[in-house]
Amino acid sequence: MWTEFVSADGLVSVGRKNLLTDLKYSSKERPIIAQLFTGHQEAMLKASKLIAELGFDGLDINMGCPDRAVEKQGGGSAMIKNPNMAIAVLNAAREGVGNNIPISIKTRIGYNKVDLDWIKLLLEQKIPALTVHLRTRKEMSDVPAHWELMPEIISLRNMISPSTLIIGNGDVESMEDARAKVNKYGCDGIMIGRGIFGKPWFFEKKSRVRTPEERLKILVEHAKLFEKTFGGRKRLKNFAVMRKHFKAYVNGWDGAKELRAKLMKTETAREVELVVKRYIKAVLK
Numbered sequence: 001m002w003t004e005f006v007s008a009d010g011l012v013s014v015g016r017k018n019l020l021t022d023l024k025y026s027s028k029e030r031p032i033i034a035q036l037f038t039g040h041q042e043a044m045l046k047a048s049k050l051i052a053e054l055g056f057d058g059l060d061i062n063m064g065c066p067d068r069a070v071e072k073q074g075g076g077s078a079m080i081k082n083p084n085m086a087i088a089v090l091n092a093a094r095e096g097v098g099n100n101i102p103i104s105i106k107t108r109i110g111y112n113k114v115d116l117d118w119i120k121l122l123l124e125q126k127i128p129a130l131t132v133h134l135r136t137r138k139e140m141s142d143v144p145a146h147w148e149l150m151p152e153i154i155s156l157r158n159m160i161s162p163s164t165l166i167i168g169n170g171d172v173e174s175m176e177d178a179r180a181k182v183n184k185y186g187c188d189g190i191m192i193g194r195g196i197f198g199k200p201w202f203f204e205k206k207s208r209v210r211t212p213e214e215r216l217k218i219l220v221e222h223a224k225l226f227e228k229t230f231g232g233r234k235r236l237k238n239f240a241v242m243r244k245h246f247k248a249y250v251n252g253w254d255g256a257k258e259l260r261a262k263l264m265k266t267e268t269a270r271e272v273e274l275v276v277k278r279y280i281k282a283v284l285k
Contacts, residue, residue, distance in 0.1 A: 001029040002191075005062045008038035008047035009073060021236045023054060024229075031057035035106070037065060039074015039085060041092035048096030048103075058101050059093055063122075064108040066137045077137035080111040080118055090125060104129035106169070106191070109149060110136040119153055123160040130157075131167040131191050141194070145170025150185035167191050174207045198248025212253050213284050216276045219249040223269040231269075239267055255283055 003023055010019045025032045034056045038044050044061075051059050063086055065076030072078075079086040093103050104127055110118060113136060122130055132153060134145040150168055157166050168187040172178050178190040196202045200218065201210070210218070223242055230237035246263040250256045259279050266272045 001025070001031070002033045002035050002060060005035040005037055005065065007073065007075070008036045008043040009040060011036070011047040011050055012043050018236070021230070023051075023056075025056075033058040033060050033104070035060040035062050036093075037062040037070055037073070037075035038089060039078060039082070041085070041088045044089045045092040045096045048093040052097045052100045056101060058104060059097060060104045060106055060131070061090060061093060062106050064106050064133050064137070066108075066140055077108060077111060080108065080115070080137065083118065083121055087121075087125065090127075102128040104131065106131040106133070108133045108135060108137055109146060109153075112136060112138045114146070114149065116149070116152065116156065120156055120160060123157055123164055126161050127164055129165040129167060131169055133169040133193075135170060141170075147171075147181060147185055150187055154186045165189065169193060171195075175203060175205065176207065198245065198251075212256075213280055215249050216280060216284075219245070220269070220273045220276050222249075223272040227269040239269075242272075 003025065006019055006022045010016065023034055034051045034054070036044065036047055036051070036059065038047070048059055062070075062076055063079035065071075067076060070076035070078075074082065074085065079089070090103065090105070097103065105122055107118070107122065107130070109115065109132060115136075119130075119132065132150075134147055134149060135141065135143065147168070147170070150166075154166060157164050165188040167189045168181060168185065169191040172181065172190055172192055172195050174195075178192070181187070181190060192202060198215070200222065201207070222245060226237075226242055227239065230241075231239065243264055246260055250260045250263065259275070262275050262279075263272060266275060
C-alpha cells in the first residue's frame, strides 16, 4: 500500500502537524510505502528522516504528478524537465533514510512527448522499484495508456538495472486485467490509482459487478469511516473531499445523475445515509 502523496516541504514547515494525518496507517496496511514530492533536496533530506522514524517500510518519490500546484513547487512531473534536481532529491532521500528503508520512484514516460531517456536515467540510479505511468505529462489521463511501450522499458531495465522491479500504471480495470497486463507486457507488478475510486472491493481475487443498491450501501459506510477518521472536533479534512467519491460510486444507471446532485449537497455522513435510504426505498425497491 502507498499513502496519499505528501509534500516534503510541508512536512518540514509549520504545517507539519496537519500533513501527518495523511501519513497515518495501520498494521493491516503493511508493507506500507510513504510517497512524498518536492523540488528541494533540503526538504527531502529532513522529510525522509521523518519517514524512517515513523516506521514506514519504504519511501516512494513522486516524479509524475501533473498537478500545477505540485509542479510549481518543482515536484511531480516538473522533475522530468529537471533531471539534475531529480537525482539530487533522490540522493537526499537516500542520505535521510540511510540503510533503513528502500527508496523507489513513480513517474511518467515523458513530459510533452515520450522520452525513454528519462526512464533510462532513473534506471541508472539502481533504485529497487520504478513505477511507470504509461502516459506523458501533456497527455494527463486523456488518452489510453501506452502499454505497448512496456516491453521496451523492460528491455532497458534488463540492460541497465536487472534488479529493479518495474510496476506498470494506467487504465487497469480489475485484478483480472492487472494479471493479464503483467503476463502480456512483462512488468513485475501493477499499481492501481484511479481504478479503485468507487470500487474499494477492487482487490478481490475474483471481481463481480455490484448492484446499485450494494454500491450505495458501501458509499454510506465509506462516508461514515471518513467522518470517523477525519471529522469530529479536530476536523482534519473537509467532508467535501467525499464528493469525488460520490461521482465514482454513483454512475452507470438511470437516475444516478439526479442522486449525485443530491449527494453533492450533503455535509455529513448522516445526511448521506438519509439521502441514500430514501433513494433505495423510492427507486430501487
